[in-house]
Amino acid sequence: MAKKRLTVVQRLLEFSGIHPERLRMKWVSSAEAAEFVHEITDFAEEIKKLGPNPLKVKEAA
Amino acid sequence: MNEKIKEKVSELLKEDKIKGFLGLREENGHIMPHLFCDPNELEFLSIGDWKKVGGARYPLNQILIQLAMAYPEDRFAILVRGCDERGLRELFKWNQLKEEKIVLIGIGCPEELARACECEKPFPDSLIEGPQGEKGDSQRVARIEAMDLDQRLQYWKTEFDRCIKCFGCRNVCPMCFCKECSLEEDRFVKTGEIPPANPTFHLSRAIHMVGRCIDCGLCEEACPAEIPLRTLYKKITGIIAEEFGYKTGYNLEEKSPFNVIEVK
Numbered sequence: 610m611a612k613k614r615l616t617v618v619q620r621l622l623e624f625s626g627i628h629p630e631r632l633r634m635k636w637v638s639s640a641e642a643a644e645f646v647h648e649i650t651d652f653a654e655e656i657k658k659l660g661p662n663p664l665k666v667k668e669a670a
Numbered sequence: 671m672n673e674k675i676k677e678k679v680s681e682l683l684k685e686d687k688i689k690g691f692l693g694l695r696e697e698n699g700h701i702m703p704h705l706f707c708d709p710n711e712l713e714f715l716s717i718g719d720w721k722k723v724g725g726a727r728y729p730l731n732q733i734l735i736q737l738a739m740a741y742p743e744d745r746f747a748i749l750v751r752g753c754d755e756r757g758l759r760e761l762f763k764w765n766q767l768k769e770e771k772i773v774l775i776g777i778g779c780p781e782e783l784a785r786a787c788e789c790e791k792p793f794p795d796s797l798i799e800g801p802q803g804e805k806g807d808s809q810r811v812a813r814i815e816a817m818d819l820d821q822r823l824q825y826w827k828t829e830f831d832r833c834i835k836c837f838g839c840r841n842v843c844p845m846c847f848c849k850e851c852s853l854e855e856d857r858f859v860k861t862g863e864i865p866p867a868n869p870t871f872h873l874s875r876a877i878h879m880v881g882r883c884i885d886c887g888l889c890e891e892a893c894p895a896e897i898p899l900r901t902l903y904k905k906i907t908g909i910i911a912e913e914f915g916y917k918t919g920y921n922l923e924e925k926s927p928f929n930v931i932e933v934k
């Protein structure tokens with residue numbers, strides 16, 4: 610269910626002009642610390658590549 | 671005009687098969703919803719062509735829900751276009767109306783209206799009168815998709831910024847039947863702020879239209895700020911058709927992918 614929702618939200622974001630990769634969903638167990646760290650680091654890097662939130666940037670301008 | 675509809679409704683009323691027929695009535699130059707309980711009233715029946723084809727439309731399904739709640743034992747007939755019929759199917763599935771208590775009186779939309787609506791199916795299966803028209807070509811969504819992300823964001827920001835949060839889109843929507851609305855939650859949409867936080871406000875509503883929006887376009891007609899809401903909801907309807915093969919309002923047996931929990 611959550612995965613279905615995520616698909617719809619991502620595609621709606623893309624239609625509205627927000628990069629869909631800004632939203633990500635992963636399943637990580639509480640026993641998988643390394644996996645968790647990897648996912649978060651990876652996501653943080655991805656977001657840095659995408660740059661600041663375009664909504665925030667427009668507000669400041 | 672509309673002889674077949676009048677004939678059919680009159681028959682249903684005379685045979686006592688229905689308590690009333692929910693349609694439109696023309697009076698003093700105005701068109702308004704009306705519950706016809708007497709066949710003699712049918713001379714005032716209108717199908718809502720006011721100034722132009724389909725110029726006066728009302729969320730009759732929404733009124734029907736109220737009627738059915740007040741008179742749960744009675745059967746009613748209702749005037750439906752293709753979109754209204756799709757809406758009723760979803761409302762049956764969402765348990766907002768009982769199928770066996772409703773008789774559909776269908777009218778087909780003329781080409782002019784079908785094209786203006788970019789309607790997928792401008793006639794109901796319960797067609798009694800009017801054309802069985804071709805689907806209108808859809809351009810609206812494609813026009814947005816031709817833009818890059820920055821242009822899209824700018825486009826929607828400009829459109830959404832005109833929002834005065836009148837809730838017209840939600841109030842007119844025949845598929846918005848929730849008793850509590852998250853758009854009124856202070857946590858999500860701050861009270862007293864205009865325009866409302868965007869795109870949160872409109873995208874939240876769009877997400878809630880998944881599996882519900884049957885593309886009647888009343889939201890856009892109601893919007894005093896002329897925000898192209900229909901384009902947004904057409905996209906939503908398109909997404910679940912593409913991703914999950916679900917066509918909202920077409921099949922009474924099949925539920926929206928968001929109403930089905932798959933156990934694997």
